[in-house]
Amino acid sequence: MPAASLAAVRSFVAAPQPRPEQTGEKPRAFAFKGVGKRFGDKIVLNGIDLDVPVGQFVAVIGKSGCGKSTLLRLLAGLDRPTAGSLTFGADEEGHNRTRFMFQEPRLLPWASVVKNVEVGLTGIASGADARQRALAILGEVGLADRADEWPSVLSGGQKQRVALARALVGHPQILALDEPLGALDALTRIEMQQLLERIWLAQKFTAVLVTHDVAEAVALADRVVVISAGKIALDLDVPVERPRRRGSVELARLEGKILDQLFG
């Protein structure tokens, strides 16, 4: 990450924004009610109940094959549930917009960086307006100076930052993240986590992050949901003030609790 965006992260660290506590009065972003999903004979998800208020950062954790990615695909409308229902709280304009960030950057290799970000504005804006909005969000992820380059010359972390910009440029109400940082090296990963947290605090969307990294989950999320054998095995609030210090005792205690649930 260039020095400029690191400085931006630090400026946030100096002046943390207060987040309203999660209460029953907060409008709902989405809710799963008894949601199940089966592929043929194989039951992947079974009786999932999950009510998420607007603006919450939820991390979904589980061993591979536990159904956590399926949960995310249902949320993003990439798959249909075979049982139960999924409801969304409508925003002011009366529609709901969910954006998906994949495990891989999935950038179009034949489109420049800024054109790739404009893909996130399909059906929302076009032409000069789209370019301007794409450039603005590229500035936020620290890549304004790479706007007209091909994706193939970017590093893995930079590509994933372009993908983040593409997901956010349309101002989604819900951002679904499917292990987007899984393939990055450890340091780039922490930078990306900080970037994600900073943008989430600024844009106030609802974030659902599927991850297999327990430390990442407790560092970023308001709430950690552990999925095991297609069911919610643990639904844990993370009542730790932001900015959070990685490796603090509080986070370590929560991390231990989650790991106990996963392997206990």
Added chain:
Amino acid sequence: MSFSGRLHRNSIGWLLPVLVIAGWEIASRAGLMPPNVLPAPSAVAEAFWRLTLSGELIRNIGVSTARALAGFAVGGSIGFALGLANGLSTLSRGLTDTTLQMIRNIPHLALIPLVILWFGIDEEAKLFLVALGVFFPIYVNTLLGIQSVDPQLVEMGRVYGMDRAALFFRVILPGALPAIFVGLRYALGIMWLTLIVAETISANSGLGYMAMQAREFLLIDVVVLSILIYALLGKLADSLARLLERLSLGWHPAFQNA
């Protein structure tokens, strides 16, 4: 790359042909090569000048090029259209692909006797053969290109709300383009090959006809000249395809350091 560097890289490919021609001229002048087997390059150049002055050469090149392009346009567009249709629709592929693969395995030049019976030695015969020859490389590579588009990118396009037209023009077609260019270059080679064979066997104008006429009158310099012109036209077509490729595939890592 600097201009002089590019010039150097392009010109180095011509070093070998020039050396061959120089060696050939020396061998002819020294009497090592009898002129009724292979005339000296200077004699071929003379024939070139003679036929240029009479207008015969230009006319025949024009006739052949027009035939090549017409056949290419017909066969290429049908191949491209069917390749797209079969790449995008499983119904269309199920319906036509087996038949097309069977026809593909017939050498198209084996149809020459049949084509002469159908069309005589008129323009349609050449057009038909060139179109048939060009069809398959374009068809096969367009289909392959569309089938090899990364399904993850297609899914991404859908998730981000692209409709069918946007998905095609922004994801599928650009993804298939490298393979389509491979087909284009194969097709250009087959285009000249087919045309020359067809003109040699049955025509009353064109480069192939000019070479066959020259054989009748033992004008071996004109025969050699025709062969050299084929080589140049083939190279020209390939260079044009490469230029198009470089212009439209600038994003591809293979073209970025060129």
